[in-house]
Amino acid sequence: MKRVYEPVQEGSYIKMIDMVKGEGGQLQVNNISGYLPGRIVFFLVNSHLAPRPILLTRHGESLHNVRGRVGGDTVLSEDGELYSKKLANFIEKRLKNEKTATIWTSTLQRTILTATPIVGFPKIQWRALDEINSGVCDGMTYEEIKKIMPEEYESRKKDKLRYRYPRGESYLDVIQRLEPVIIELERQRAPVVVISHQAVLRALYSYFADRPLREVPDMEMPLHTIIEIQMGVTGVEEKRYKLMD
Ligand code: G3H
Secondary structure (H helix, E strand, C coil), X not given: CXXXXXXXXXXXXXXXXXXXXXXXXXXXXXXXXXXXXHHHHHHHHHCCCCCEEEEEEECCCEHHHHHCECCCCCCECHHHHHHHHHHHHHHHHHCCCCCCCEEEECCCHHHHHHHCCCCCCCEEXXXXXXXXXXXXXXXXXXXXXXXXXXHHHHHHHHCCCCCCXXXXXXXXXXXXXXXXXXXXXXXXXXCEEEEECHHHHHHHHHHHHCCCHHHHHHCCCCCCEEEEEEECCCCCEEEEEECCC
C-alpha cells in the first residue's frame, strides 16, 4: 500500500509527522502565508496527541447560586465548601501517579475557594476563565431581569448565543476570549484541572466534545460534577463523576 503514496514536496503544505511523541514529532511548514493559514500553523504547532486528562468542573455552590442570582463574586455555601473538600480528595486519588499537574481557576473567589483544599499542585488564575459578564444585570435574579428589563430578557431568550448583556458579554464573546485557554490546554502534556463557571465550561466542553455552536448556551453543566476528558490519539473520550447528591 505504501507504494501508492507520493511525498508532498511542492506548493503550500503543513506536514505533521508523529505528533504523539514529545521529541520525535515534527511539523514541516512550506510556503504558508496569510492570517488564517498562519493561525492554523500556530494552532498545530501548539497541539499534540499525547494522552493526558483534562478535568473540568464548576466551582462549588456559591451564595448567589443559592439565591438564584447571576454573576457576582460571592463565597461558597455550606454545600459548596463540602464539594471543595470532596473535589480535593478526588483529585488527590485521581492524580496520585502523575508527576505534574496544574489547577486552573478564574479570578473570582468562588473558584479560588473551591481550589483551596487541593494541595501539592501549582494553581494558576486566568481572567479568561471568569464567568460571562452579565453587565447591568449582574447580581439580579432572572425574575428581576424579566420584570425590570423585559426587552433584554426577551432578546436573550430569542438568541442566547449572540445576545450581549448591556455593558457585558455574549456567549460569542466568551468563546472568543477562551482561545488562548484552548491553545494552552492543547499544548499541555500534563493533566490540568479547570475550575471555572457554567457559561465558560459550556464553551470549553463544547470545543473538546465537538458540539455545535448553537448548543453551547443551553448545554447541561451541573454543579458538583467533574467531567474528565481524555485527550489522545483515539480522539476525545469522556467520563463524569458526580461527587454529591
Ligand atoms: O450566572 C450566570 C450563569 O452561570 C450563566 O448561565 O447563561 O444560562 O444564564 P445562563
